[in-house]
Amino acid sequence: MTFWSAIVLIVAILAITEMVKSRHRARHGITRDHLGSETLTDSRDAQREIEDLRERIKVLERIATEGNTLDARETQRISAEIEALRDKQAD
Structure with missing residues (x-):
């Protein structure tokens, strides 16, 4: 595995992780504003x-x-x- 393919793989894993976390928060009524503050709706x-x-x-x-x-x-x-x-x- 080359250095650049490892970087791409790490970025893809981080992006998928963030997507899964945001879906989980949305299911439980937690929203985040543009400043990063989380509120429960x-x-x-x-x-x-x-x-x-x-x-x-x-x-x-x-x-x-x-x-x-x-x-x-x-x-x-x-x-x-x-x-x-x-x-x-x-x-």
Whole structure:
């Protein structure tokens, strides 16, 4: 084994070890910020936040699709006609 292949092997082992350690920490709710400080997060809070985000996405999807249905377009067209008739009456 040459010197450089030994260096590559050592670096690969260190990288795999760090990856395994970070996965283990993540499973147990331990997070690390950019300064290296570790904090324990509550998994119930994370689950609650995920559920809130999913609910928000459902609402946004409903808002985005409601305006594009045929019924919504027809309602908008009728509403515009009614407003145009009201404007003609006011004149």
